[in-house]
Amino acid sequence: MKRPIPANDPLPALTAPEREAFSAALTLDRQLCFAVHAAAHAFQRAYKPLLERLNLTYPQYLVMLLLWEQGPMGVKALGEALTLDSGTLSPLIKRLEQAGHVERRRDAADERQVTVSLTPSGAALRDEAVGVFAAIAGKTGCSAEDADGLRDRLHSLRQALEG
Amino acid sequence: MKRPIPANDPLPALTAPEREAFSAALTLDRQLCFAVHAAAHAFQRAYKPLLERLNLTYPQYLVMLLLWEQGPMGVKALGEALTLDSGTLSPLIKRLEQAGHVERRRDAADERQVTVSLTPSGAALRDEAVGVFAAIAGKTGCSAEDADGLRDRLHSLRQALEG
DNA sequence: CGCAACTCTATTGCACGCAATTAAATTATG
DNA sequence: CATAATTTAATTGCGTGCAATAGAGTTGCG
Numbered sequence: 001m002k003r004p005i006p007a008n009d010p011l012p013a014l015t016a017p018e019r020e021a022f023s024a025a026l027t028l029d030r031q032l033c034f035a036v037h038a039a040a041h042a043f044q045r046a047y048k049p050l051l052e053r054l055n056l057t058y059p060q061y062l063v064m065l066l067l068w069e070q071g072p073m074g075v076k077a078l079g080e081a082l083t084l085d086s087g088t089l090s091p092l093i094k095r096l097e098q099a100g101h102v103e104r105r106r107d108a109a110d111e112r113q114v115t116v117s118l119t120p121s122g123a124a125l126r127d128e129a130v131g132v133f134a135a136i137a138g139k140t141g142c143s144a145e146d147a148d149g150l151r152d153r154l155h156s157l158r159q160a161l162e163g
Numbered sequence: 164m165k166r167p168i169p170a171n172d173p174l175p176a177l178t179a180p181e182r183e184a185f186s187a188a189l190t191l192d193r194q195l196c197f198a199v200h201a202a203a204h205a206f207q208r209a210y211k212p213l214l215e216r217l218n219l220t221y222p223q224y225l226v227m228l229l230l231w232e233q234g235p236m237g238v239k240a241l242g243e244a245l246t247l248d249s250g251t252l253s254p255l256i257k258r259l260e261q262a263g264h265v266e267r268r269r270d271a272a273d274e275r276q277v278t279v280s281l282t283p284s285g286a287a288l289r290d291e292a293v294g295v296f297a298a299i300a301g302k303t304g305c306s307a308e309d310a311d312g313l314r315d316r317l318h319s320l321r322q323a324l325e326g
Numbered sequence: 327c328g329c330a331a332c333t334c335t336a337t338t339g340c341a342c343g344c345a346a347t348t349a350a351a352t353t354a355t356g
Numbered sequence: 357c358a359t360a361a362t363t364t365a366a367t368t369g370c371g372t373g374c375a376a377t378a379g380a381g382t383t384g385c386g
Contacts, residue, residue, distance in 0.1 A: 035317040040203035042324040112364040154198040161205040275334040
């Protein structure tokens with residue numbers, strides 16, 4: 001039983017007018033959650049053909065972003081940064097290793113931990129990734145300021161949903 | 164060969180200062196794509212415990228939203244609205260059918276098409292979904308106006324990425 | 327009519343994403 | 357010191373998401 005709370009508490013009660021308003025807004029196109037969901041998938045689809053040249057999937061690219069920035073990291077730290085657990089990361093990292101992008105080694109001091117580090121060819125991929133990012137940034141049509149503003153709003157939204 | 168274009172064209176060339184700017188921004192936390200990705204996952208995680216009571220997963224909930232709003236729909240129309248193909252929808256709809264939420268039947272006029280329609284219990288789920296949506300909307304901390312503004316910006320972003 | 331091209335859904339194979347469990351290593355506790 | 361509790365990764369099972377393919381049905385064109 002590791003799950004925080006199954007949240008079986010009753011939902012907040014609604015007045016009749018509240019219920020009416022929420023009911024009217026319960027449409028796919030009006031849902032913020034779907035707009036976020038669809039935008040995330042649009043990003044993934046836009047990245048996919050470009051990342052194929054680097055022999056990376058989109059989630060693998062996110063892991064590489066962290067490694068390019070931070071250097072060698074443990075699986076736990078990667079999981080916290082990406083909100084992913086070992087059930088997702090373990091096989092993903094093995095594929096990155098098979099592709100020759102990263103290496104895994106057990107920490108000598110604490111053998112439970114696995115440190116993931118870039119191979120030279122994995123580190124070299126960053127130069128190509130800069131071009132891929134520039135291409136996507138161009139496609140969004142957003143100025144850097146717009147993108148930063150939207151990013152910060154989404155960050156706040158995420159914080160609120162996780163709280 | 165159904166894929167539109169493998170996009171093997173060369174990426175746009177960058178001047179040295181451009182490359183410098185994009186390189187500096189190539190960080191997980193500064194990426195708009197990751198902010199969108201993380202917010203989408205935060206929504207899914209927030210919805211999950213609430214949707215469990217309705218015996219729905221989040222993607223199944225999106226299908227139900229369409230059916231509640233539009234009535235019986237074909238698999239193709241569902242796929243276009245959600246940007247999903249039959250490889251995802253066919254098994255998903257079968258699970259909805261097994262759960263007793265929907266029915267599938269071949270169209271009499273065109274036997275290639277499958278029409279998905281709500282069962283009475285599936286239609287009745289909408290009342291509970293209103294409460295779930297209200298709970299999530301409360302959790303976001305966004306006013307309806309804020310949510311609508313953010314939703315529209317994300318819609319534009321999606322359009323740009325798909326164009 | 328007859329055959330080719332097209333449409334629509336289903337299936338297969340692979341890569342996430344996550345809950346639950348397992349196994350190994352480390353730390354805390356008596 | 358020995359054992360229990362905790363930490364960390366890996367594994368298993370299920371539900372997407374998508375490319376590629378298959379297969380049945382329909383349409384177009386001579």
